[in-house]
Amino acid sequence: MTVTISIGSGKGGTGKTTVSANLALLLARTGRKVCLVDLDIGGADAHILFGLFEPKKTLTDFLTRKVNTIAAVAHTFYSFNGLQLVPGTGDTLQTANMTYQEKQRLLRALAKLEVDVVLIDTGAGTSYHALDFFMHSDIQICVTQPDPTSIMDFYTFLQLATIRKVLGSFLSQSEVGVTLKRHNFKTLSEVIELAEKTQEGAKEKVQQALKYFHPLLIINRDTPNSGVNKTKLKKMIAKYLGIDVPELGEIPDDTHINQALKAYMPVTELYPSAPSSIALQKIAVKVDQIVDLFNNHSSPQ
Ligand SMILES: Nc1ncnc2c1ncn2[C@@H]1O[C@H](COP(=O)(O)OP(=O)(O)O)[C@@H](O)[C@H]1O
Ligand SMILES: [Mg+2]
Structure with a gap:
């Protein structure tokens, strides 16, 4: 089964993307199939952290119905343990004014991703979109x-x-x-x-x-x-x-985080023994255990 985890915060710049990208990578390293989805509509930048500057396909292609599945816009990083990323979208009128039906279509499509963990980097703040994406997951x-x-x-x-x-x-x-x-x-x-x-x-x-x-x-x-x-x-x-x-x-x-950002690499990849990386690794171990708990708890008896 797929476990969804959303990462949210009250305001921008708190470190959501740093945490999401590194957690996604660390979970992928344990052998899980992981897809990081950048739902920070308007502020999407998770792809930059992995050095993917101009994604061929983004969430916009799904939202404008050029494709019908989220898998079709996912990019696989073979150099990062097969981690998949759904690059986010710019702040277009289409996405900023996403209707209830469009949001439901997106959430339904996310549920169809064939991976072990879907990690969602949500937008900051208290807009209905940000809150709904945050609340829609198994683990927040x-x-x-x-x-x-x-x-x-x-x-x-x-x-x-x-x-x-x-x-x-x-x-x-x-x-x-x-x-x-x-x-x-x-x-x-x-x-x-x-x-x-x-x-x-x-x-x-x-x-x-x-x-x-x-x-x-x-x-x-x-x-x-x-x-x-x-x-x-x-x-x-x-x-x-x-x-x-x-x-x-x-x-x-930790200054290593911005140094890694400038090198377009997650800090846990570039500086695995930096203080922030060690903290992120500890967090990833706990999240990994919570995912296991969730799987065991939800599997049919
Ligand atoms: N623990 C940290 N130490 C130093 N800089 C950090 C730390 N966490 C995040 N940053 C920096 O803060 C900025 C915002 O982080 P980011 O992950 O993009 O936040 P958000 O996604 O919540 O907007 C980035 O420049 C990032 O490199
Ligand atoms: Mg962000």
Whole structure:
């Protein structure tokens, strides 16, 4: 079976693409068939990290219906353990205004990829596209930096992702679903309050929907004095969202990352013993185990 992993963040520049590209490569090195999909619409650049400057085909070819499968636009890097990459698309009117139907077509096509792991580099921020791509996967990973502004942006992102998860758990035709969709909620407690007013027992349904929502956290560009902000973040998430966000790892601020970028190679390939590479390798081992757990848990008895 295919396990999908999405990488998201509250704002751009937190290191999503660095993490996605290196994780994809490290997972491919374990022998898994991996496809990295660049869904950062408008900010797609994962191909650059692998030295692929002008991809012959990109996601645009799929979105404009020149081809009908995602596999048809995937590029295989034979020099990187057969890792596949679906290069992203520029910010065209077509992609920026993707309709619900077009998004569904894309998600259906992604599900047909014949690989072990699909890794999705999603766009930053809280647009519906970014949130939907982030939430659509089996495993969600969030990347944030430890400074107060990034932490706040990350918290807002997670809050909206949680609200969307809760809204999705109610049928759109149902009384609760219709009521919830009419409002533009800013906090999870507003959602729960109104849901409970509309339908008795809605609160339990919300809690049920969030029971298996455990986005995994990566702190990137970690610095020695970032502990206070991380503690605050964890308290805020527990208090206001009531979800558990296990920490997957911390990646130190490391100049090797930009040196590797300038050489158009993933840092774990070019400088495997750099501090950031060691952190990424540790993270990849954990993700590999989580993929195994997921496979074992989901396989028919
Ligand atoms: N741990 C790190 N140490 C130093 N530079 C980093 C680190 N992580 C990312 N960068 C740099 O930060 C910039 C943004 O990273 P990127 O992965 O493109 O972020 P995003 O995809 O979230 O926009 C890039 O120039 C990248 O090389
Ligand atoms: Mg990026």
